Amino acid sequence: ATPTALLAASGRGAQLGIFIKSHQALESARAIDTVVLDKTGTLTTGRMTVVDVRPAPGVDRATLLRHAGAVEDASEHVVARAVSDLARRELDELPAVADFTSLAGLGACGVVDGRAVLVGSARMLAECGVTVPDDLDEQRTRWEADGRTTVVVAVDDAVAGVLAVADAVKPSAARAVARLHRLGLRTALLTGDNEATARAVAAEVGIDDVLAEVLPADKAATIQELRERGRTVAMVGDGVNDAPALARADLGLAVVTGTDVALGAADLILVRDDLDVVPSAVSLARATLGTIR
Numbered sequence: 325a326t327p328t329a330l331l332a333a334s335g336r337g338a339q340l341g342i343f344i345k346s347h348q349a350l351e352s353a354r355a356i357d358t359v360v361l362d363k364t365g366t367l368t369t370g371r372m373t374v375v376d377v378r379p380a381p382g383v384d385r386a387t388l389l390r391h392a393g394a395v396e397d398a399s400e401h402v403v404a405r406a407v408s409d410l411a412r413r414e415l416d417e418l419p420a421v422a423d424f425t426s427l428a429g430l431g432a433c434g435v436v437d438g439r440a441v442l443v444g445s446a447r448m449l450a451e452c453g454v455t456v457p458d459d460l461d462e463q464r465t466r467w468e469a470d471g472r473t474t475v476v477v478a479v480d481d482a483v484a485g486v487l488a489v490a491d492a493v494k495p496s497a498a499r500a501v502a503r504l505h506r507l508g509l510r511t512a513l514l515t516g517d518n519e520a521t522a523r524a525v526a527a528e529v530g531i532d533d534v535l536a537e538v539l540p541a542d543k544a545a546t547i548q549e550l551r552e553r554g555r556t557v558a559m560v561g562d563g564v565n566d567a568p569a570l571a572r573a574d575l576g577l578a579v580v581t582g583t584d585v586a587l588g589a590a591d592l593i594l595v596r597d598d599l600d601v602v603p604s605a606v607s608l609a610r611a612t613l614g615t616i617r
């Protein structure tokens with residue numbers, strides 16, 4: 325493309341809310357055949373709220389929220405924020421947590437009122453050797469089939485309850501995915517969340533493939549595997565957990581609600597919180613450089 329055409333593309337991109345970092349970014353946007361979307365905060369709003377609480381038999385709701393809330397109050401995770409916000413709303417005060425430990429992509433644990441509290445995914449609890457009783461596990465499975473993120477709480481190795489956390493899919497998501505498909509691209513959802521929840525969310529917006537239960541440290545390797553299988557991959561993320569994946573992709577697209585880390589790792593910066601800019605970026609690249617083949 326001529327310098328004039330590239331300048332025009334930058335101007336058009338800026339109008340659409342797309343900042344193009346380099347000529348190479350435009351070349352990559354033209355070449356991609358697969359678009360991987362991060363779930364939390366990219367496909368969804370990332371504003372999570374607890375929508376259901378089920379204490380185990382013999383455990384009262386206030387005690388469950390006291391233990392879970394105290395641990396989650398010390399965690400930075402968006403799921404943790406939802407849990408501690410609810411606990412703070414319902415209880416007068418939260419106790420302190422000792423020996424707090426965050427387990428990336430799984431949950432957190434600590435000591436509250438002298439008792440060992442685990443808060444996290446069913447996978448984390450299983451890895452800690454805690455078994456969820458059948459009735460609570462069935463409840464968890466139903467919530468996950470509905471696209472909820474679920475949180476299991478154990479106190480001294482006994483399950484004290486399960487919580488359902490919801491996060492709305494962005495209104496623009498389904499339309500953007502349909503446009504990507506019309507451009508001939510394959511779509512995938514990448515998340516640390518469990519498989520059933522990820523499948524429900526992917527189905528809701530029409531995404532082709534699901535890459536679930538991927539720990540934060542493994543997200544970049546997952547992108548690398550797709551590339552080794554011959555895909556030319558765009559990764560869309562917000563930088564929370566996924567900056568290395570953005571950097572590893574053929575094309576990294578950062579939604580600007582995200583972190584500075586995301587901005588550094590990306591090739592294209594999307595300044596509108598509207599997923600329509602993703603297919604628009606591909607269309608812009610093709611219009612500027614011509615379609616391959």
Ligand code: ADP
Nearest residue numbers: 364399401403404429430431444445515516517
């Ligand atoms: P994502 O890929 O959606 O950004 P993460 O890799 O950060 O997710 O986390 C994966 C999953 O681990 C979450 O969906 C949640 O089930 C669980 N998890 C992580 N941290 C916490 C926490 N502090 N409390 C409860 N669950 C957590």
Ligand code: MG
Nearest residue numbers: 362364365564
């Ligand atoms: Mg995210």
